[in-house]
Every structure is written in structure tokens, then in C-alpha cells.
Amino acid sequence: MPELPEAETITRHLRRELLNKHFAKVIHCRRDVIRHGHYRELRTFLDTPITRIDRRGKRPFLEAADGRGIVFFLGMTGRLSVCDSTTAVENHTHLRLQLGDSDRELRFNDARRFGGFGFYTRRNGCEPMGIDGLGPEPLDVTAPQFRDICARDRQIKALLLDQKYIAGLGNIYADESLFRAGIHPLTPASNLDAKQVSRLLRAIKRVLTEAIEYEGTTIINYLHPDGPGNFQTRLRVYGHEGENCRRCKVPIERMQVAGRSSFVCPMCQPPAA
Structure with a gap:
């Protein structure tokens, strides 16, 4: 099960690939792995530059400047990757987002389906749904x-x-x-x-x-x-x-x-x- 070091490693890779870029198309989205929010929120996230890529605890998230975001729950077997669109699609790939001006895409794969993803809007500086209710980060705790x-x-x-x-x-x-x-x-x-x-x-x-x-x-x-x-x-x-x-x-x-x-x-x- 991915824990903090795995989530941090994934986050760093995503940051290198996705920061200040945007998604242009939803290629595939399995709606029954959406943990909170609605599919239409994913549509509104298109064409919006991703200005923050971070994590809270074990949960990586992507966020736009206006506070809209996607948070990923990795569960037992969740994996995130950025690859060429021509790369063979593995079984249990539940989300594929095409990057704008690129032939690359973000994929979320989860064989056991204990994970998923959700959508949120950050308001008034408060931690939004999906990354709220968590204790301090162990690397930062005093x-x-x-x-x-x-x-x-x-x-x-x-x-x-x-x-x-x-x-x-x-x-x-x-x-x-x-x-x-x-x-x-x-x-x-x-x-x-x-x-x-x-x-x-x-x-x-x-x-x-x-x-x-x-x-x-x-x-x-x-x-x-x-x-x-x-x-x-x-x-x-x-x-x-x-x-x-x-x-x-x-x-x-x-x-x-x-x-x-x-x-x-x-x-x-x-x-x-």
C-alpha cells in the first residue's frame, strides 16, 4: 500500500511532467471510482493550467490557480503515470487525461479499486474535501x-x-x-x-x-x-x-x-x- 514516501515520489514525478500544463481532453473516466464530487467537475478542469502539484499524507493532488483540484486516493494498488498516448493501456486503468499541446496523458490505474479520485474547490484557505481532517505531516511535525x-x-x-x-x-x-x-x-x-x-x-x-x-x-x-x-x-x-x-x-x-x-x-x- 503506498504510504508517504511513495506518494511523495509520485508527486515529484507528476510535478516534473504536469506543472503549468493543462489537460485538453478526458479520454476515459470510470465514474464509479469517483470518491467525491461529480464527473462534470472534471470537465470544468480542462484547459486550466495546473499551478500546484503536492500531496497531503498519502494523497497526491493537482490544483489550479482558482482552487479547483483533483485529489487521488491510492488505496492498496493505485498508480499514477504520465506516458505517451501510444503506450498500451493496462487493465484497470480508470482515468486517462490528454495533455494539451502534447501526445502525452495522465493515467490512474488501480487493480483492486480500493482507491479513486475526487474533485474539490479550495475556499478561504481551508483544506478542502479529500485532504482535510489529516494530522500534521511527519516530516514537518515539531x-x-x-x-x-x-x-x-x-x-x-x-x-x-x-x-x-x-x-x-x-x-x-x-x-x-x-x-x-x-x-x-x-x-x-x-x-x-x-x-x-x-x-x-x-x-x-x-x-x-x-x-x-x-x-x-x-x-x-x-x-x-x-x-x-x-x-x-x-x-x-x-x-x-x-x-x-x-x-x-x-x-x-x-x-x-x-x-x-x-x-x-x-x-x-x-x-x-
């Missing part, structure tokens, strides 16, 4: 903000996965961050001391920064517009059940946390007393 987030009486991994508290972390990077910080995923967040909270924030920022440099993690489905990511070669616990921990040589264990498979080193991440 130490005081993170201390406040961790004051809650919830298991720390469940808290990190809750997008309304911190936006963009998912299963892979939560596990990797907790390992580097030496914190068990079932530890109540409110039980963490100041040093642990500080160590965890540093680990989150370090893991995400490294993952962005490696253009994300490709395990099964994720591809950015130029191909697979490479951070899977840097994973220390995620997906390594039964393998020896690189640090202490004790086998990595898998457990369920917040309904998700979680990977933990029982020696480096001892359970809370």
Missing part, C-alpha cells in the same frame, strides 16, 4: 506537537497509523520507525518517556527521508512512474519474519497490531513492563 500526539492512551503503532493524528505513516514505515527507536508496537503511547518520544520522532523522520531518497518500497504492487522503488533493500524488520535481526541476531517475529501484520524484534523492542 517536537511539542509530537509529544502532544503521544500523550494519548493508545498503543503506539495504532496511534501512528491513525491519519487524523499524523498523516502519511502506514504499516511499513511505522514498523521500521518503531524498530529503530527500540519501541514495542503495543506500548501505550502515554507510557513513553520524553527520551523515547524524541527518539521515535527522529526515527520516523530518518526512515521517511531515506525511503524518499530510495523512491519508496516495492514489495508487490507499488510502481512509481519510472518503475519500482528500492527501499525494500533497506527494511530491517518489515517482511523479515523468522530472519535474524541485523542488530542482535534474534529472529524477527510477526504479530497482529491494530488489525495489521506487524514485525518486531523481541530483543531490540522489548514489551513494556
